[in-house]
Amino acid sequence: MIGKRGHAGLYFLLVGFLMGLTGCAESALDDSAYRWDAWLGTSKDERVRELGIPTRCHAFRSGGEVCEWPLRAGPDTVDTISLSFDPRGAVCEWMYRGFYGEQRSQTSCP
DSSP: OOOHHHHHHHHHHHHHHHHHHHHHHHHHHHHHHHHHHHTTTOBHHHHHHHHOSOSEEEEOTTSOEEEEEEEEEETTEEEEEEEEEOTTSBEEEEEEEETTEEEEOSOOOO
């Protein structure tokens, strides 16, 4: 039988484990954000070659467009990366939505 001290130790062990998982999740998202930032300024053709055909795109009357790709985050989880392209067709902004919440690039399209 576990005494009160055993329960407290188990509680702190569980809290530490969960905090570690949160740190891993943030680290994974930071690593991905670094990779997505490297896409800024690249062409839509380059993104299609790497990511495949986007699931949907929307062209703006003022020029440019935004396209969305699924990101497989696990066996039952699909996240989304949206890339905005300027009128020349270069990536000027990205946005992630999914398991880790929502995150945007530091830069935005003009």
